[in-house]
Amino acid sequence: MAAPDSIAPRRAFGFITGLGIAQICSWGSIYYSFPQIATAMEADLGWSKATLYGAATVGLLLAGLAAWPVGVAVDRGHGRVVMSLGSLLAGALFLLWSRIDGLVLFYVAIAGLGTLQAATLYEPAFAVVARRTGALEARAGITALTLWGGFASTVFIPLVQFLLDRIGWRDTLLVLGLVNATICAGLYAAVIDRRLDAPTPHAARGSAAPPRPRVTRIPAFWALAFAFTAYAATFSAFTFHLYPLLAEQGFDTGATVAAMAVIGPAQVAGRIAIWTLAPRASVRRIGAFVVPVFPLALGLLAMLPPVFATAALAAALYGAANGIMTIVRGMAVPEMVTRDSYGAVNGLLAAPGLVARALAPAGAALLWHAGGSYGPVLAAMIAGAAVLAVAFWFAAGLSRSRPPIA
Numbered sequence: 310m311a312a313p314d315s316i317a318p319r320r321a322f323g324f325i326t327g328l329g330i331a332q333i334c335s336w337g338s339i340y341y342s343f344p345q346i347a348t349a350m351e352a353d354l355g356w357s358k359a360t361l362y363g364a365a366t367v368g369l370l371l372a373g374l375a376a377w378p379v380g381v382a383v384d385r386g387h388g389r390v391v392m393s394l395g396s397l398l399a400g401a402l403f404l405l406w407s408r409i410d411g412l413v414l415f416y417v418a419i420a421g422l423g424t425l426q427a428a429t430l431y432e433p434a435f436a437v438v439a440r441r442t443g444a445l446e447a448r449a450g451i452t453a454l455t456l457w458g459g460f461a462s463t464v465f466i467p468l469v470q471f472l473l474d475r476i477g478w479r480d481t482l483l484v485l486g487l488v489n490a491t492i493c494a495g496l497y498a499a500v501i502d503r504r505l506d507a508p509t510p511h512a513a514r515g516s517a518a519p520p521r522p523r524v525t526r527i528p529a530f531w532a533l534a535f536a537f538t539a540y541a542a543t544f545s546a547f548t549f550h551l552y553p554l555l556a557e558q559g560f561d562t563g564a565t566v567a568a569m570a571v572i573g574p575a576q577v578a579g580r581i582a583i584w585t586l587a588p589r590a591s592v593r594r595i596g597a598f599v600v601p602v603f604p605l606a607l608g609l610l611a612m613l614p615p616v617f618a619t620a621a622l623a624a625a626l627y628g629a630a631n632g633i634m635t636i637v638r639g640m641a642v643p644e645m646v647t648r649d650s651y652g653a654v655n656g657l658l659a660a661p662g663l664v665a666r667a668l669a670p671a672g673a674a675l676l677w678h679a680g681g682s683y684g685p686v687l688a689a690m691i692a693g694a695a696v697l698a699v700a701f702w703f704a705a706g707l708s709r710s711r712p713p714i715a
Contacts, residue, residue, distance in 0.1 A: 327500030329457025337465025368423015369667025375427035380656025388437040389501035395428030400490025407482035436652030463573025532704035541662030543693035545669040558615035568620040575628025602630035603694035645708035
């Protein structure tokens with residue numbers, strides 16, 4: 310992985326490597342494991358899909374509310390505390406989840422884990438990188454970090470399935486809790502050093518670093534918010550429901566896990582392609598090129614025969630596009646909106662997307678219940694991906710006509 314700064318390359322390499330390994334574990338345990346564990350709980354406890362995914366909705370709604378204050382905290386230099394403490398709390402909540410015997414404690418555990426996504430996943434990690442290097446110089450570090458994070462589903466989907474098959478869902482949750490409390494919390498505490506953070510203008514003046522009010526008057530900001538909200542809803546519905554969707558289409562567990570495991574390497578391949586083939590291209594141009602791939606990938610699942618090659622191709626296309634889109638999201642603020650207060654502005658931009666990400670799994674479950682199959686769910690995801698493409702093209706045109714605020 311390339312170092313995000315040139316002053317201390319070994320230290321920078323260790324910083325990105327440590328963050329990257331922790332992001333694999335945070336994404337894999339807190340986010341990607343839920344559909345498999347929920348399926349096991351559905352079979353064991355007899356709870357409905359809507360009930361299980363309703364808890365995820367509550368958690369992600371709370372993550373949306375937490376996104377902006379978390380971004381402000383990182384802008385103030387508290388990224389180490391935010392991410393390491395968030396991982397410790399996640400470990401405790403996995404322990405609670407493993408001991409639940411009713412809906413109340415289940416909803417408490419999942420709501421808490423959902424909230425902690427705002428403190429442990431890409432948004433705070435990107436803000437930590439941007440604070441270390443400066444927002445405009447953060448692209449190399451953010452890209453390197455996403456290369457690591459891209460392996461989360463590849464590592465954890467087979468790992469979680471292996472654990473579920475051998476020790477059951479309760480003990481699997483104990484393992485995931487241990488991963489958060491030791492690996493994630495330990496790495497965030499070890500590699501995030503406040504003394505090395507590049508001071509922001511607000512931090513230098515000792516103020517709170519909120520986004521400037523005029524940011525919300527920039528048309529490109531709202532177009533991006535609309536695009537990223539549609540993206541978040543589509544991504545969430547796809548991620549949480551691909552496992553049962555493929556099962557409904559007749560795939561056995563092995564084939565389903567194998568198809569889903571393609572997503573991780575495809576994400577990494579997409580990011581490497583951008584790293585090597587378009588290192589200086591603007592995120593505006595990169596995003597405009599990649600957004601139509603989302604409706605194309607989802608359309609394959611709806612239109613082509615339900616064979617493994619179709620599922621693997623759709624997963625590969627979706628994974629590659631998603632991998633590139635993660636970099637676009639990470640750099641859209643400084644390149645298309647403003648170069649000031651990265652964490653706060655990015656948190657503000659991400660908040661409606663987190664709400665959409667919260668509602669999408671439960672909404673997809675309700676669509677499945679109403680239609681009796683995943684046909685209506687796939688149609689809704691294709692529509693969401695089309696909205697993403699159109700909205701991002703608008704944002705690209707608007708930001709081209711008005712440069713970012715310095």
